[in-house]
Amino acid sequence: RSYSSRTAMTEGLFFRQLLELESMTYTYLLADTATKEAVIIDPVLETINRDLKLIGELGLNLKVAVNTHCHADHITSTGLMKKGLAGLKSAISKYSGASADILLSEGDKIPFGKHCLTVRETPGHTDGCLTLVMEDQSMAFTGDALLIRGCGRTDFQQGCSKRLYNSVHQKIFTLPDQCLVYPAHDYLGQTVSTVGEERKFNPRLTKSIDQFVDIMKNLNLPKPAKIDIAVPANLVCGLHEV
Amino acid sequence: RSYSSRTAMTEGLFFRQLLELESMTYTYLLADTATKEAVIIDPVLETINRDLKLIGELGLNLKVAVNTHCHADHITSTGLMKKGLAGLKSAISKYSGASADILLSEGDKIPFGKHCLTVRETPGHTDGCLTLVMEDQSMAFTGDALLIRGCGRTDFQQGCSKRLYNSVHQKIFTLPDQCLVYPAHDYLGQTVSTVGEERKFNPRLTKSIDQFVDIMKNLNLPKPAKIDIAVPANLVCGLHEV
Ligand SMILES: [Fe+2]
Ligand SMILES: [Fe+2]
Numbered sequence: 001r002s003y004s005s006r007t008a009m010t011e012g013l014f015f016r017q018l019l020e021l022e023s024m025t026y027t028y029l030l031a032d033t034a035t036k037e038a039v040i041i042d043p044v045l046e047t048i049n050r051d052l053k054l055i056g057e058l059g060l061n062l063k064v065a066v067n068t069h070c071h072a073d074h075i076t077s078t079g080l081m082k083k084g085l086a087g088l089k090s091a092i093s094k095y096s097g098a099s100a101d102i103l104l105s106e107g108d109k110i111p112f113g114k115h116c117l118t119v120r121e122t123p124g125h126t127d128g129c130l131t132l133v134m135e136d137q138s139m140a141f142t143g144d145a146l147l148i149r150g151c152g153r154t155d156f157q158q159g160c161s162k163r164l165y166n167s168v169h170q171k172i173f174t175l176p177d178q179c180l181v182y183p184a185h186d187y188l189g190q191t192v193s194t195v196g197e198e199r200k201f202n203p204r205l206t207k208s209i210d211q212f213v214d215i216m217k218n219l220n221l222p223k224p225a226k227i228d229i230a231v232p233a234n235l236v237c238g239l240h241e242v
Numbered sequence: 243r244s245y246s247s248r249t250a251m252t253e254g255l256f257f258r259q260l261l262e263l264e265s266m267t268y269t270y271l272l273a274d275t276a277t278k279e280a281v282i283i284d285p286v287l288e289t290i291n292r293d294l295k296l297i298g299e300l301g302l303n304l305k306v307a308v309n310t311h312c313h314a315d316h317i318t319s320t321g322l323m324k325k326g327l328a329g330l331k332s333a334i335s336k337y338s339g340a341s342a343d344i345l346l347s348e349g350d351k352i353p354f355g356k357h358c359l360t361v362r363e364t365p366g367h368t369d370g371c372l373t374l375v376m377e378d379q380s381m382a383f384t385g386d387a388l389l390i391r392g393c394g395r396t397d398f399q400q401g402c403s404k405r406l407y408n409s410v411h412q413k414i415f416t417l418p419d420q421c422l423v424y425p426a427h428d429y430l431g432q433t434v435s436t437v438g439e440e441r442k443f444n445p446r447l448t449k450s451i452d453q454f455v456d457i458m459k460n461l462n463l464p465k466p467a468k469i470d471i472a473v474p475a476n477l478v479c480g481l482h483e484v
Contacts, residue, residue: 017434019433057442057443058439189261190260190261191259191433192258197299
């Protein structure tokens, strides 16, 4: 049944969800339990010490810090992490406009030990939004494209609701029902969802494309408090005027 | 390796972690994916509508709402949930001093479908603190006995640091290294730990019992803001003067 999932069970995978409380951003740490090679997704400047401490305790070898897109609500810790961890590479979409060691596009793989994440381009919230999918399709890191019972806004940063609708339907809703959906944010204390649940219960994305465009046009959200400092900083891995 | 866990993989288990943001309380929803029988752990009054909505969407049949102890920092939604969900029973430790449909003690089982949680008494934060362990020891819900790199305070509500130290060492640290530790609270955005990690990295509980008592004596924490309304309310499933 689509909405009766359990947690992911990929063999030999370490997985940890972490939350930054000011921007309500989820950071994800994944590692191969045998080789200790690790990837971090959407790390936040405010929680860099917590995250580095955990990586150190676990003895992980962090290979890649990847951002699902150029965030407007918080500054990434990617650049600062690179200063402390030799060999760490930054990664972001080639359509983000941001600089990074690795510029990702559709189908690219981010390997860590015997595991890998595969890139699906899911633009619409921004031009450079990526969804990262585990090799066994047990988990998808959807950034701000698909949120739990919601989705990212489309009223700035190249936002386009038609594009977002098509991205979610073509690139995320085509994953298996039981695939866990791990977004970049949640503001209601929900930690995870599944593709099956969102396909059935997402109040926006279950609508027709025209209704969706209409809903997104009428959200009337305030401008994110940090956008004017976060976006320029995130275009250079968080190291703008640091 | 003790600190190289992955997420739980109990067959036929639905599992969802939820967070209440004011008190930073974690609520856990578990269900048998075949029979839909479900248990909720530590539900909070503020998030009752979110939780009931999810239970409804998933078509779950909530059998038991269990509190790991009589909380001092938030009011439980157990009593109010019972008013809305026919057949739902409340459960809490017989040593909590609180009233409930089911009074739990060491070794008691809370079955839901083919799964069950087993009660371990872990007093010390309060007299009636319980840890709930999944049948395959893949997950332990530790309440305020063991927190991630921390533990519950012992300076009120029958608190006793010696008792807490022994509870954690005898009843939680004896679980397998890879057993996931899901606490009632976390204030740093950490969502989960493992027994192996806490046995190795918990800054308080890796110390000797005398050092632990000393640490707990010198925390100098402020009194919880809600204690004078939360404790009397939680003694009657959250329905005090409602
Ligand atoms: Fe965003
Ligand atoms: Fe407590």
